[in-house]
Amino acid sequence: MTMRTTMMRDVALLLVLLWLGCCVAAAAAAGGGDDDAGTAPTPSEPRRKPSFVIFLADDMGYGDVTYYGAPTTHTPNIDRIIREGKDFRQFYAAASVCSPSRAGLMTGRDPVRMGIFSRILRPSLRVFFPWNTSSMPSNETTIAGLLKTANYTSHYVGKWHLGHVNALPVHRGFDGFFGIPYSHDMCSEVYGVEDLPIVNRAVPPLPLMRNADILEQPADFSSATDRFTDEAVKFVHEHADQPFFLVVSYYQPHIPHVTPLRYKFHSLRGPFGDSVQEMDVSIGQVMQAIKDAGIDDNTLVMVTSDNGPWVDSGIDGGSPGPMRGAKGTTWEGGTRVVSAFRWPGVIEPLTTEMTPVSMMDLFSTFGHIAGLNVTSTPDFATDSHSFAHLLNSSYAPSAKSRPAIYYFYHDVLMAIRMGPFKLHKYTRCAYCYEEPVPQDPPLLFNIDHDPGEQHPLSVEDHLLIVDALEAEYDRYLSTISPRQPLFDQFKLDAAPCCSPQPYLQPCNCTHANMTVGEAAQSVSPNRQSTSPASAKIRKAAKALYTMLEKKHPDLLTDKLTSEEVSAAFESLIGSPMEPVMQCMLGGEPSLEGYEEDEALFA
Structure with a gap:
């Protein structure tokens, strides 16, 4: 590309950017x-x-x-x-x-x-x-x-x-x-696992808190x-x-x-x-x-x-x-x-x-x-x-x-909007297991004319606009330094809990002489989710508990400290949170070494 051509392109991009700004004004x-x-x-x-x-x-x-x-x-x-x-x-x-x-x-x-x-x-x-x-x-x-x-x-x-x-x-x-x-919705009452030790420590009853103190658990x-x-x-x-x-x-x-x-x-x-x-x-x-x-x-x-x-x-x-x-x-x-x-x-x-x-x-x-x-x-x-x-x-x-509106999915910049124009570089369904799908050529919409994003514009007919959007897309990504993802950091007993020994009757500081399940039902009798995903979570969590009871009964006593429970759980499963994570998120738990128990999770 000649210097003259490059200069003409840069001028054109500048004019497009100025025009986009005028559109906003x-x-x-x-x-x-x-x-x-x-x-x-x-x-x-x-x-x-x-x-x-x-x-x-x-x-x-x-x-x-x-x-x-x-x-x-x-x-x-x-x-x-x-x-x-x-x-x-x-x-x-x-x-x-x-x-x-x-x-x-x-x-x-x-x-x-x-x-x-x-x-x-x-x-x-x-x-x-x-x-x-x-x-x-x-x-x-x-x-x-x-x-x-x-x-x-x-x-x-x-x-x-x-x-x-x-x-x-x-x-x-x-x-x-x-x-x-x-x-x-992130609690044992909704998942239906109130009376499953270990599992209900990973996802205990939901607490109501003042400052950093638990007032009641489960919350009413x-x-x-x-x-x-x-x-x-x-x-x-x-x-x-x-x-x-x-x-x-x-x-x-x-x-x-x-x-x-x-x-x-x-x-x-x-x-x-x-x-x-x-x-x-x-x-x-x-x-x-x-x-x-x-x-x-x-x-x-x-x-x-x-x-x-x-x-x-x-x-x-x-x-x-x-x-x-x-x-x-x-x-x-x-x-x-x-x-x-x-x-x-x-x-x-x-x-x-x-x-x-x-x-x-x-x-x-x-x-x-x-x-x-x-x-x-x-x-x-x-x-x-x-x-x-x-x-x-x-x-x-x-x-x-x-300068623009930026649309991320995790750390993937999916789309960008400048003025009335929005460019989708990737698209993805809301809750599915697929990676973001690259769009080549990208999808271009005039959001002012088409807020429902039903009528994509021709990229070939709007090359200068696409160039301007892609230039800002690249510029913005260049300003973001790589970070470790925070959602990937887990621990079995990270959730707030009001009980000093929260494994047999965990995290109940609201209703004396009641089990956690009874307490949860007393304060929110219609709260348990009836969705297929929640039903799968309950089934998987109960199956996991059955496996724990069968393979490692000492986990289910009140004679171990929380550190000992976590260590025993890790030695049993291999990773302290992986099976619980898989259960809670509705996936299929890893049964390596426990193939005879696979029917529990069917």
Whole structure:
């Protein structure tokens, strides 16, 4: 290629990049709000540092909110936040599953930079599990840690799911925590293995925790959301005279649905809709507390979801609305999530924002609004770009705008979006055992015209655009240093447990004189999953226990310390977690040396 040709190509790429940027700006200008938004009072400059509140749903899709057209689910309080603030229509989670998405939200950094991925080809092994010893790294700065430097107090309520071995919110910058350490389906009650020693230590009953202490185990889900709501309301009233950062992280509408009786059969959408509506009522109660505390006009509230809906759950999962794909995929339905910001008198109501932004941008945005110069510290927020100016024009635009949206599956960069154009280099089903499938030529979509990604554009007719996208794809990958995958680090007894000898009657500190199974059934009688995958897990785990009982009965006594149990388990199986992992993840356990027991696992 001649120098002249190279220069012409570089100029063409520059023009394409500039054009893509103009498309974003034009879309933002065009999406400035509804026709009647002009009747609202003109937003003013912020008067002092606001408090920040994030309402974080779990697995809620665009099609699950009334404002976006959900026909049989009623969400008046979420709708109110959207109407009374700015609706971000192109807001992207940091990943399409829970743990990496939440890590990106908390730190403003791409999860792959922290090692929050796995190289084990298991469809479920994409988040932190009870048996993981790893966590979001302790040297990462969270939003809570950042705001602490501006004299904010902080509190985390609800589901965490970023690690639990010295890795709870109070170990990661927050002043307080009241909630559950990981998803409410990751426990012996759901898997049906409450009374199987050893197995139920790897996956014990789910604990309810305050700071780093277990309050009860198993957690009582007949009142969990009520207690989370009361905790958030109490925090608001106790800290109304100082700036604070509050995260209310719901386990709804993630499966299994454990809605209290008073919410059952309220929604025409069935148990899923009941779950969404229970969460919406809680949001309304916390919003009322903010108003009653007299801080409504100085509190920036946002509502969003950690990723798209889990449609693989069938009727118990949600809806991505017009988007293709869902949780676990890098199609739009996996990472493009509901998001709206409300701040009376500062954010103009009934407005819509069409600029693509990432959940990782919250780190720099909140820091900017709190008066911190985040960009002056190079170790902070590598991937976060403030969009405070999109909330109120009195904030100066960030010196460095977001160049693109990046879609990862583990550490594979699957797709990239710049302006309205999205390029898929790889595609993959949500929960399957296949490796990502290379797309050659890549799939190109105009997401503004085709949010459902149903009509791929001709690559040959858009070569300059494809070149620009691939150039940014390569540039971004070059900025990511190799990391060891954190999801691949296991230990038999890593999960929180309140019992000093948790092998015969493990981890029960709630109901005296009851077995763990009885306790679990007493607090959540309808909680056990009925899915085929969970049935397979229960069968495999019980078969594993039968094999342990037959081959190594001393494991099932209370005469061994936890270290001796782990050592004996390792000598029996070969690896301390491999068979348990395989059982819990629904795979086929390795029976090398135990071929005569193979029928147990059939």
